[in-house]
Structures are given as C-alpha cells and as structure tokens.
Amino acid sequence: MPTFRAPRGTRDLLPAERAGFRRLETIASDLARRYGYREIETPLFEQTAVFERGVGEVTDVVEKELFRLAPRTEEAESWALRPEPTAGIVRAYVQHGMQTLPQPVKLTLTGPMFRYDRPQAGRYRQFWQFDVEAIGDPGPAIDAEIIELAQRFYREVGLDTVEIRLNSVGDPACRPAYVEALAEHYRASAQLLPALERDRLERNPLRLLDSKDPAMAALNATAPRITDRLCGPCAEHFAAVRAHLDALGIGYVLDPNLVRGLDYYTRTAFEFYPTGAEGQQSALGGGGRYDGLVELLGGKPTPGIGFGLGLDRVLLALEAAGKAVAPPVPIAVVVGADPDATAERLRIATALRAERLPVQAEVGRRKLGRQLESAVKAGARFAVIVGDELESGHVVLRDLDAASQKPVALADLAALLRRKAGPE
Numbered sequence: 001m002p003t004f005r006a007p008r009g010t011r012d013l014l015p016a017e018r019a020g021f022r023r024l025e026t027i028a029s030d031l032a033r034r035y036g037y038r039e040i041e042t043p044l045f046e047q048t049a050v051f052e053r054g055v056g057e058v059t060d061v062v063e064k065e066l067f068r069l070a071p072r073t074e075e076a077e078s079w080a081l082r083p084e085p086t087a088g089i090v091r092a093y094v095q096h097g098m099q100t101l102p103q104p105v106k107l108t109l110t111g112p113m114f115r116y117d118r119p120q121a122g123r124y125r126q127f128w129q130f131d132v133e134a135i136g137d138p139g140p141a142i143d144a145e146i147i148e149l150a151q152r153f154y155r156e157v158g159l160d161t162v163e164i165r166l167n168s169v170g171d172p173a174c175r176p177a178y179v180e181a182l183a184e185h186y187r188a189s190a191q192l193l194p195a196l197e198r199d200r201l202e203r204n205p206l207r208l209l210d211s212k213d214p215a216m217a218a219l220n221a222t223a224p225r226i227t228d229r230l231c232g233p234c235a236e237h238f239a240a241v242r243a244h245l246d247a248l249g250i251g252y253v254l255d256p257n258l259v260r261g262l263d264y265y266t267r268t269a270f271e272f273y274p275t276g277a278e279g280q281q282s283a284l285g286g287g288g289r290y291d292g293l294v295e296l297l298g299g300k301p302t303p304g305i306g307f308g309l310g311l312d313r314v315l316l317a318l319e320a321a322g323k324a325v326a327p328p329v330p331i332a333v334v335v336g337a338d339p340d341a342t343a344e345r346l347r348i349a350t351a352l353r354a355e356r357l358p359v360q361a362e363v364g365r366r367k368l369g370r371q372l373e374s375a376v377k378a379g380a381r382f383a384v385i386v387g388d389e390l391e392s393g394h395v396v397l398r399d400l401d402a403a404s405q406k407p408v409a410l411a412d413l414a415a416l417l418r419r420k421a422g423p424e
C-alpha cells in the first residue's frame with residue numbers, strides 16, 4: 001500500500017489545534033457582530049477571471065500562487081481556488097445588487113484560502129483568514145474603525161504586541177506619476193535587479209517595492225515615497241485616517257514601502273506584524289481600501305475597505321507564547337459497577353446532556369477500575385458511578401481530582417454538575 005499523507009503545504013487540524021482555531025473563530029465572529037458585520041459565505045472557487053481582474057494579473061498571488069483547477073473537457077469555464085476573500089465577496093456584492101442596500105454593506109467571512117506557494121514555516125497552501133469588508137463608504141472614519149477592529153481582535157485573542165504598519169498607496173489620480181518615478185528609480189539600477197524583478201519592472205513597478213528578494217532591500221530603501229507624491233484628496237484622506245487613529249489612541253508605524261501584494265488597493269493600506277519582526281514572512285494580517293474594485297468586477301463605482309487576518313500565524317504566535325488552548329473535556333463520565341449495564345449509563349448521560357452538560361458515558365463493558373482510568377484520561381473532573389444505589393434513585397459522584405466521593409440523588413445531579421462546571 002502507498003503511504004497516504006495530507007498534500008504538501010496542507011495539514012490536518014488535529015483536535016488540539018482545531019480547538020485553538022475554534023476559539024479564534026468564535027472571537028472573530030463575536031467581534032464582527034459587535035461592529036455590525038454580517039456573515040457571508042462565497043464558494044471556495046470562482047471563475048479565474050474574478051481573481052485575475054480583482055486581484056491583478058501581475059501579482060504573486062495570481063501569477064505564481066493561484067490554484068487553478070483543471071477544467072473538464074466539456075466545461076468552457078476556467079476556475080481557481082480562492083487565494084483571498086475580497087474578490088469573491090465583491091463579486092457577490094455586484095451579483096446580488098447590494099448597491100441598493102443601505103451603504104456601507106458590512107460583510108464578514110472566516111474560512112480557508114489557497115495559494116500555491118512554496119510551503120515553509122507559517123506559509124501553507126491552505127490557510128485560514130478572518131476577513132471583514134465594508135463596501136460603500138469612502139472613509140476616512142471607517143478606515144480607522146476597521147484598523148481598530150483588527151487591533152481589538154489581536155488583543156482579545158491574547159497577542160498584545162502587534163504592530164500596525166500604515167501607508168497610503170494613492171489613487172488613479174496620483175499613482176501613475178508616482179509609478180513612473182519609481183520605474184525611473186529602478187531602471188537606473190537595472191543591472192542590480194534580480195531576473196523576476198527586472199521582468200516586472202515594465203509591467204508593474206509597484207510590485208518591486210514589496211519584493212521579498214533580499215537583493216532589493218537597498219534599492220527599496222532609497223526609492224521615492226508615494227506619501228511624498230499623493231494628490232491633494234489622497235493626502236487629505238490619509239491625514240484624516242491618521243487623525244481618527246490618533247483620536248482612538250491607536251499607535252502605528254508609517255511604512256512607505258507597504259504597497260500590499262494586490263493590485264486593487266487605493267489609498268489606505270495597512271498590515272499587522274509581531275512587534276520587532278523583520279521582513280514580510282511574519283505578517284499576521286493586512287488590508288486596505290479598494291475604491292476601484294467594485295467597478296473592475298462589473299459594478300457601479302463604489303468605495304470599499306477590508307482586511308484579512310491570517311489565523312494560522314496567530315495560532316503559531318499564541319503557541320510560541322505558551323498560550324495554546326486545550327480541547328474541551330467532559331465535566332463527567334458515567335461509569336458503572338456492572339460492566340454490562342450500558343443502557344443504564346447511556347440513559348443517565350442522555351438526561352444530563354439534555355440539560356446541556358458535556359457528559360460522556362462509558363459504553364464499553366470493562367471493569368469499573370478500567371472505566372475510571374479512562375474517565376481520568378478523558379480529562380473529566382467527575383465520574384458518575386452507577387451501582388446498587390440506583391434502586392433508591394441515587395448515584396455516587398466521584399471527584400477524580402480529589403479522589404473523594406459521595407452519594408447524590410439523581411434528581412440533583414444536573415444542578416450539582418452545572419454548579420461545578422461553572423459559567424458556560
């Protein structure tokens with residue numbers, strides 16, 4: 001038999017890790033709801049053109065990392081797995097005529113994304129993002145609100161030292177002249193450019209600025225800065241975003257080289273890093289404004305802004321900080337003196353579960369000693385021991401930590417366990 005393994009760059013989320021993810025998802029959805037975002041689900045794959053147009057053809061994400069699905073011969077359509085959620089959400093916004101709803105339309109999605117990248121630590125081919133999008137508001141207040149929401153997410157999950165990097169990438173009024181100046185800067189040192197960057201220089205010079213190639217670091221440090229060349233409205237917008245962040249007491253670092261990997265961004269761009277991190281590999285999340293995207297995907301011109309926070313990297317950071325969470329455990333396991341009385345044990349466990357208590361029943365027919373050992377291994381705090389006392393409506397409740405036990409009336413059992421379980 002061949003040895004089967006999860007595909008390269010993917011991993012199984014075993015219960016310990018899945019519990020950590022569940023916690024992040026719960027915090028994400030509670031927060032999103034608190035800020036007025038409603039949940040949406042879009043397909044895991046879209047027409048390839050949604051990403052080619054919506055993300056941009058000269059981007060790593062589309063050029064190198066798009067998971068294209070091989071079309072069956074009878075299908076004319078070409079599809080790809082979603083590398084990020086924004087293009088699909090905006091496609092849905094246009095398709096369902098959400099322009100007619102009160103604006104902004106605030107949507108959130110948490111789910112897997114796919115990029116055919118070279119796998120390494122913290123870089124997977126299937127990874128998870130918590131995403132929010134506010135479509136139909138030109139800002140600047142909502143820009144700050146969204147950045148604050150991301151910061152609150154990191155705080156609530158337990159990462160207190162996340163750095164916010166902020167930039168403005170301009171708009172179609174001021175970016176072209178800047179991009180030309182940038183291209184001039186790189187052309188002057190064309191012989192120093194790595195092959196891929198030289199190739200991109202004529203197609204999309206902005207890409208060079210956030211190149212991951214170490215050979216680019218020196219050239220990028222001396223590159224012209226977009227923030228020195230913003231047009232009046234973009235400069236005003238950027239100043240207003242910063243003033244709103246200041247008003248909320250949110251600290252950030254200005255990063256003139258932050259252009260984000262995706263083409264659709266305009267004006268506000270931001271990323272989140274563990275404080276003191278070098279390079280881009282460690283980005284925990286990012287986002288920005290995309291005022292041209294709705295139109296690119298066939299809608300009326302509509303502004304929008306959103307973020308995608310990588311949950312895998314948050315979990316890695318939490319594990320590194322010793323803040324991993326344990327999977328849930330039962331409060332009690334129902335065991336019995338008579339190994340064969342499985343129906344009795346099931347009946348009692350069922351009644352407790354109906355009272356919303358996490359309780360297991362020993363359904364094997366082992367001796368009581370073995371049943372108790374397995375209850376301890378399951379992490380339960382109590383064993384409910386069913387024996388002769390059942391005739392008088394009682395069971396024995398054994399505290400597995402304290403190794404003490406006492407008879408309890410069946411009628412009182414649920415209330416007693418609930419008190420011991422504490423708040424849900």
Ligand code: AMP
Pocket residue numbers: 084115117122123124125126127128129261283284285286287308309310311312313
């Ligand atoms: P991006 O849209 O590329 O800025 O991605 C947003 C966030 O998703 C990043 O900041 C990462 O935290 C996460 N992310 C992106 N690509 C990957 C990947 N291949 N594996 C794990 N996380 C990723």
